[in-house]
Amino acid sequence: MVTTPLADDHADLTDTLVVRRYFAKMDRIMGHLGRVTTEMEGQGQLSRLESRVLKGYVGRLSATLSALSLKYMMTGRVEGPVPGHPTFDRHESGFPIAQELMVMANDAVQAEAHLSGMASETELKDRMVREIVGGLSIPSKLQYALSQRLYYERLAELALPTVNGLFLARNDPDAQWISEDRGRRRYLLHWAVYDHQINLPVIYLMEVDDSGHDPLPRSNTRWPAVRAHLMAQSLSGLKLLTIATGFDADFADLHPKRLRRIHLGPMYSHSYTLQSGPISDVLANANAPAGEDWALVWTVEDLISDRVEEVKAGWFSTVERQIFTLDPFGGRGAETGATRTERMIILPERPFQVLAEMNPPGFGDVRKFVVGTGGQLISQR
Amino acid sequence: MADFETQIRESQEQVAAAQAKIADITGRIETARAKIDQGEPAIDIENATLEDVHKHTDLMNANIAELIMGLDDVTAGFSKDFDEMRSKTGMESVIGFFSSAKSESMRQERLRGASIDDKLQDLIGKSDVIVKLLQGQLDVLTTQRTRVEGNLTGTLEEREATVSALEAVRAEVAAMDPKIIELENKISVEQDAAARTKLETELAALNTRFNALVQDEQVKLAKSQTLERYIEKGKTWVDSLQNQAATQMVLINKLQTDTKQRVVLYDALTASLKTAQQQDVAHRINEIGVKTDQEAQSAMAGIGAATNQRMADMLEAHEDHMVFARQILEQKAKADERFARRFAKIVEKHDKNEYGA
Numbered sequence: 001m002v003t004t005p006l007a008d009d010h011a012d013l014t015d016t017l018v019v020r021r022y023f024a025k026m027d028r029i030m031g032h033l034g035r036v037t038t039e040m041e042g043q044g045q046l047s048r049l050e051s052r053v054l055k056g057y058v059g060r061l062s063a064t065l066s067a068l069s070l071k072y073m074m075t076g077r078v079e080g081p082v083p084g085h086p087t088f089d090r091h092e093s094g095f096p097i098a099q100e101l102m103v104m105a106n107d108a109v110q111a112e113a114h115l116s117g118m119a120s121e122t123e124l125k126d127r128m129v130r131e132i133v134g135g136l137s138i139p140s141k142l143q144y145a146l147s148q149r150l151y152y153e154r155l156a157e158l159a160l161p162t163v164n165g166l167f168l169a170r171n172d173p174d175a176q177w178i179s180e181d182r183g184r185r186r187y188l189l190h191w192a193v194y195d196h197q198i199n200l201p202v203i204y205l206m207e208v209d210d211s212g213h214d215p216l217p218r219s220n221t222r223w224p225a226v227r228a229h230l231m232a233q234s235l236s237g238l239k240l241l242t243i244a245t246g247f248d249a250d251f252a253d254l255h256p257k258r259l260r261r262i263h264l265g266p267m268y269s270h271s272y273t274l275q276s277g278p279i280s281d282v283l284a285n286a287n288a289p290a291g292e293d294w295a296l297v298w299t300v301e302d303l304i305s306d307r308v309e310e311v312k313a314g315w316f317s318t319v320e321r322q323i324f325t326l327d328p329f330g331g332r333g334a335e336t337g338a339t340r341t342e343r344m345i346i347l348p349e350r351p352f353q354v355l356a357e358m359n360p361p362g363f364g365d366v367r368k369f370v371v372g373t374g375g376q377l378i379s380q381r
Numbered sequence: 382m383a384d385f386e387t388q389i390r391e392s393q394e395q396v397a398a399a400q401a402k403i404a405d406i407t408g409r410i411e412t413a414r415a416k417i418d419q420g421e422p423a424i425d426i427e428n429a430t431l432e433d434v435h436k437h438t439d440l441m442n443a444n445i446a447e448l449i450m451g452l453d454d455v456t457a458g459f460s461k462d463f464d465e466m467r468s469k470t471g472m473e474s475v476i477g478f479f480s481s482a483k484s485e486s487m488r489q490e491r492l493r494g495a496s497i498d499d500k501l502q503d504l505i506g507k508s509d510v511i512v513k514l515l516q517g518q519l520d521v522l523t524t525q526r527t528r529v530e531g532n533l534t535g536t537l538e539e540r541e542a543t544v545s546a547l548e549a550v551r552a553e554v555a556a557m558d559p560k561i562i563e564l565e566n567k568i569s570v571e572q573d574a575a576a577r578t579k580l581e582t583e584l585a586a587l588n589t590r591f592n593a594l595v596q597d598e599q600v601k602l603a604k605s606q607t608l609e610r611y612i613e614k615g616k617t618w619v620d621s622l623q624n625q626a627a628t629q630m631v632l633i634n635k636l637q638t639d640t641k642q643r644v645v646l647y648d649a650l651t652a653s654l655k656t657a658q659q660q661d662v663a664h665r666i667n668e669i670g671v672k673t674d675q676e677a678q679s680a681m682a683g684i685g686a687a688t689n690q691r692m693a694d695m696l697e698a699h700e701d702h703m704v705f706a707r708q709i710l711e712q713k714a715k716a717d718e719r720f721a722r723r724f725a726k727i728v729e730k731h732d733k734n735e736y737g738a
Contacts, residue, residue: 238655250490250493
């Protein structure tokens with residue numbers, strides 16, 4: 001068998017209750033992310049359009065996770081290898097591994113075929129009642145069949161092109177028109193990937209000036225190439241500067257003005273994930289009950305174009321080349337390849353209390369969003 | 382990949398055939414059971430048929446194993462991609478003859494656009510197809526096994542009942558023997574005709590009962606033997622089904638693990654190939670035209686940093702000095718104290734003239 005140490009931090013969840021608690025936790029966290037976006041919009045860090053785009057991705061992520069929770073509803077209750085168990089990355093991620101999403105994409109394509117061969121929900125329930133009353137036994141097999149039916153139904157519903165509600169391993173770029181100025185159109189390109197290396201959802205927002213002949217989203221020659229290029233460049237290992245300069249160099253009439261990358265995660269939890277450093281102590285000391293034992297880090301990297309220079313391309317023509325602002329005095333700019341990097345942490349009251357008491361170094365400049373009882377969000381510096 | 386498709390179809394057919402055969406055998410076992418219930422001792426699951434099924438499933442498993450190996454063809458496609466990322470294309474080499482910078486930038490551009498995501502998806506999809514195939518087979522095996530097992534449990538109970546009935550009949554037969562002998566003895570000594578006739582009638586009745594019981598014993602014995610043979614066959618079948626299920630589980634497990642590991646590995650390799658070759662270049666490009674002021678900036682930053690460093694060093698050194706000085710003072714104080722104590726004793730001795738005491 002092929003084995004690589006790269007998958008060492010992948011952990012299987014095999015117990016029914018553990019699996020359900022995991023998905024319930026993720027569901028709750030996803031619910032808070034939408035509020036965080038609203039909060040950031042209120043503070044002027046995101047425009048209305050960007051906030052809407054982000055919420056779209058968060059909603060899709062949430063739908064994907066809830067579909068997975070249906071798929072693995074009966075884990076540990078039915079024997080055999082195929083109901084299977086969810087695998088998640090327990091180190092610096094806390095999210096399901098990327099392969100789960102890739103398998104789900106395959107399932108979504110075949111959802112209709114699966115559904116056509118399955119008994120309907122009422123029929124399954126009817127048979128369950130019969131087995132309970134007649135056979136005096138727990139209808140695990142039927143429950144499993146129903147969970148799969150619900151899973152495929154959800155997938156079929158979400159995968160419709162009009163809904164497009166699944167967060168897949170790759171979510172191809174989409175363009176939103178922002179403004180037009182002297183023949184130059186400005187678009188917000190947004191796309192998202194589920195990074196295979198770190199197993200985290202990553203959202204990209206790029207503001208780009210289009211000096212081309214026809215509008216970018218309707219250009220048959222440029223748009224497909226742009227999409228393919230951006231998808232192939234969406235690796236967490238690449239710095240923003242690398243992505244932006246590469247894009248600038250490969251498309252002469254597109255000028256990236258601002259590129260943002262948002263990592264949604266990692267999610268830390270004392271009972272699920274392995275972590276080192278202060279956050280580990282904070283969660284351990286919080287001793288929080290189920291449902292409050294988590295902290296989600298949200299990182300925004302931002303790269304802004306500083307100015308434009310004309311560079312010769314060949315003998316007779318010149319092209320614009322963006323020079324991006326790196327912050328040499330920040331001491332970290334050149335290293336991160338971004339103009340600035342902001343980290344935020346979202347956590348429930350109890351872990352926050354411990355965090356505030358322990359006041360570990362390194363958390364001073366991290367924005368904290370505290371989730372209070374009833375779900376309201378308090379922003380703390 | 383037409384080859385893979387054909388292989389899949391072939392395997393699907395074989396799986397279907399094997400499943401039909403397996404269901405057929407289970408069906409026969411069940412019919413045999415029904416026939417036994419009706420009193421027809423007919424067993425027609427011969428070893429030959431079982432052998433046939435075994436041969437067929439072996440063939441099928443070999444085919445599926447080949448299919449799993451066949452995924453290597455898919456993976457071979459990856460290594461081609463990786464090679465392409467590492468090396469230059471023909472065109473790039475030709476251009477590189479004239480301008481190595483242009484050739485390198487072409488390669489960078491190609492590398493930026495390279496992606497193996499669709500191939501990974503393909504790998505996962507294909508392995509998923511095989512897993513589904515294996516799972517289908519496993520499901521059939523499991524349901525058949527439960528059916529035969531249930532059947533077998535019933536049969537075992539029935540055989541137990543049959544055997545105990547047989548024992549009862551035998552006991553009764555054994556108990557009748559002395560009665561018959563006693564009656565025969567009575568008849569041989571009886572003089573009175575009427576009494577003798579009565580005894581003979583009794584004997585005849587007893588004999589009839591005896592014969593009936595013996596016949597019953599034979600029937601019961603035959604049934605018990607039939608059931609025994611049936612149980613043996615059933616056991617063999619359950620055993621075989623269990624072995625087959627184990628094989629399927631091993632295949633599924635291997636396939637799933639392999640695919641998981643491969644996806645991670647290939648992805649990591651692509652990412653590292655792309656990142657290593659691009660990061661450096663990007664930073665160089667960004668510095669076109671800004672070199673001068675950036676240098677100035679970094680020099681300034683450098684000066685600032687150096688000043689800070691010096692300050693920090695000084696402060697730290699000062700702290701060290703202070704600590705050192707304090708340590709010395711403390712030590713001196715202790716030494717003074719010790720001295721004072723020792724000295725005090727000497728003075729006391731001296732004052733009281735107690736030397737050597």
